[in-house]
Amino acid sequence: MFSNELVNKFQSLETPFYYYNVALLKETLEACQAASSKYNFHVHYALKANFDERVLQTIRSYNIGADCVSGGEVKKAIEIGFGKEKVVFAGVGKSDAEINYALDQDIFCFNVESIQELEVINDLAAKKGKTARVALRINPNVNAYTHKYITTGLEENKFGINQWEFDKVVAALRNLSNLKCLGLHFHIGSQITDLNVFKSLCIKVNEIVKWFVDRHVEISVINVGGGLGVDYYHPDTKSVVDFETYFKIFDSFLERSANQEVHFELGRALVANCGSLISRVLYVKNGQVTNFAILDAGMTELMRPALYQAYHKIENISKTSGEKTKNYDVVGPICESTDCFAKAVELPETQRGDLIAIRTAGAYGEVMASNYNLRDKVRVVYGE
């Protein structure tokens, strides 16, 4: 929901731009912190969801850790001021240079995705005379019931160490003297809206933790990843995610002893709702089959609809509700037929110059933008 005052302000700005509502981001962070601290859970923010400077600074000020997936993200997290002792580094393809950098920074933990990676980190740590703290990223083969492109915890996915390799991992750890194993890491997918999935994850994690503990592998950290979904359909009424219910599930179903910490890596749930992509209608084409509203933003600014057929609520914020409506395919200017935000969207009759808001775009929006078609870098505007 945008006030008239805000729409008037937008009217004078060059489009397209991402609008980040910093007050809503803070409200979300406060809700997350209030719910997680009840159970003594440790939360890391997954930088991949949004690494805008102001967004990161706001998140950092809540004393949250950082979950990174590249050397660049580790560097950014540290520069912004996330404590090194709260930085975790995951990813199936860490390069030697990235590992060396993270070793030099003494980050909290590498989430390691294969036996070969354990060996490489051990060798690189040995060359520096260091001990690397690691958690084993396990592929638990738990279905996240989300879009198949953003499912990560099934055997067919490239992520993590599979169950049939566990014996070999235990043997490897015994020989790799420059590693200290802190525990286990899991992340089964993103935009998970069926919370029963997390219950199933807990049950599987309990079994796996027990398996390792029985074999005398110390498990002091259980990192259950991220994946908590948001409601893309109700950006105004459900603007803050229900963290309370989410964390309660882990408190109820995850078995942990007094010496075990539980860690989370939330991305989308923290930042999706605070962002909207604001765009202008360049042209309206009324056709016999379809009407098109052609925007000055496209898949280069927000790729999710083209990539995953993702739904984002679209509003014509220049018009008031109650006006006569029409259906439009809302498309961008990019030279691709998949450059379509949504088909047959009911909007008030739309004209050149109208402002269009594409909601819930704070996660995996700006960060996935590209300059395909030699597009300009998308601008950013903040609201308090």
Ligand SMILES: Cc1ncc(COP(=O)(O)O)c(C=O)c1O
């Ligand atoms: C290892 C890991 N942790 C955390 C996240 C954050 O996920 P989400 O934004 O769904 O919370 C991701 C992304 O899917 C990930 O790959």
Ligand SMILES: N[C@@H](CCCC[NH3+])C(=O)O
């Ligand atoms: N980029 C995805 C999520 C992938 C999360 C990272 N593994 C999205 O837009 O929904």
